[in-house]
Amino acid sequence: SQQGEEDPQALSIQEGENATMNCSYKTSINNLQWYRQNSGRGLVHLILIRSNEREKHSGRLRVTLDTSKKSSSLLITASRAADTASYFCALTPGNTPLVFGKGTRLSVIA
Amino acid sequence: NAGVTQTPKFRVLKTGQSMTLLCAQDMNHEYMYWYRQDPGMGLRLIHYSVGEGTTAKGEVPDGYNVSRLKKQNFLLGLESAAPSQTSVYFCASSYGPREQYFGPGTRLTVT
Numbered sequence: 001s002q003q004g005e006e007d008p009q010a011l012s013i014q015e016g017e018n019a020t021m022n023c024s025y026k027t028s029i030n031n032l033q034w035y036r037q038n039s040g041r042g043l044v045h046l047i048l049i050r051s052n053e054r055e056k057h058s059g060r061l062r063v064t065l066d067t068s069k070k071s072s073s074l075l076i077t078a079s080r081a082a083d084t085a086s087y088f089c090a091l092t093p094g095n096t097p098l099v100f101g102k103g104t105r106l107s108v109i110a
Numbered sequence: 111n112a113g114v115t116q117t118p119k120f121r122v123l124k125t126g127q128s129m130t131l132l133c134a135q136d137m138n139h140e141y142m143y144w145y146r147q148d149p150g151m152g153l154r155l156i157h158y159s160v161g162e163g164t165t166a167k168g169e170v171p172d173g174y175n176v177s178r179l180k181k182q183n184f185l186l187g188l189e190s191a192a193p194s195q196t197s198v199y200f201c202a203s204s205y206g207p208r209e210q211y212f213g214p215g216t217r218l219t220v221t
Binding site for chain 2: 003030033040041042043044045048088092097098099100101102103
C-alpha cells in the first residue's frame with residue numbers, strides 16, 4: 001500500500017502537554033505532508049517536508065522525517081483545546097497524487 | 111480570495127438519481143482533485159486534473175465522472191447514485207504536486 005499509517009489512531013492529552021503522532025509508510029517518497037481537519041471541515045495544510053530534509057518547524061509544530069526508517073512524526077508543543085482535530089499524513093510516492101492516511105484523532109482537554 | 115468553494119453543501123438523493131457537484135477555485139491553480147471521506151477513513155482520491163481539459167482516475171473512480179472545461183472549475187458527476195456513494199466529498203486544488211487547499215465539503219446522502 002502507498003498509504004501512510006498514523007499511530008496512534010486516537011490520542012487524548014491535557015492542555016499544555018505535548019502531542020506526538022507518527023506516520024509510517026512503505027514506498028519511496030518525494031515529500032510528506034501533514035494536514036489538520038477540524039470536525040466537519042475541510043483539511044488544512046500544516047507542513048511539507050521533502051525527502052532530503054530531516055526536520056522542519058512551524059510555530060508550535062515540529063515535523064521529523066527518517067527516510068531510512070520510512071517514518072515521520074508530528075510534535076505539537078504546549079497543546080491547546082483548539083488543537084483538537086484529526087491529523088493526517090499524506091505522501092507523494094513518485095509522480096502519483098497525494099495519498100492520505102486514516103489519521104490520528106487528537107483530543108486536548110482543558 | 112474565496113479560496114476553494116463547493117456547491118452544494120448538502121444533498122439527499124434517491125438511488126438512481128443523478129447530480130453534479132461543483133468546485134471552484136480562485137487561486138489560479140493548475141491541479142484540482144475530488145476526494146471522498148467515509149467515517150473513520152482518510153481521504154480517497156476519486157479523480158484529479160493537472161490542467162484545463164485534462165482528467166485522470168484516482169483510487170476510487172467507479173460510478174463518477176469529471177470535467178475540467180475551465181481552469182477554475184472542476185465538476186464531479188454521479189450518473190446513477192447508489193447508497194455506497196453516501197459520503198462527504200472534498201475538492202482541493204494546488205500548484206502542482208504540493209500542498210493542497212481544500213474546500214469545505216459536500217455531505218451527500220443517497221437513500
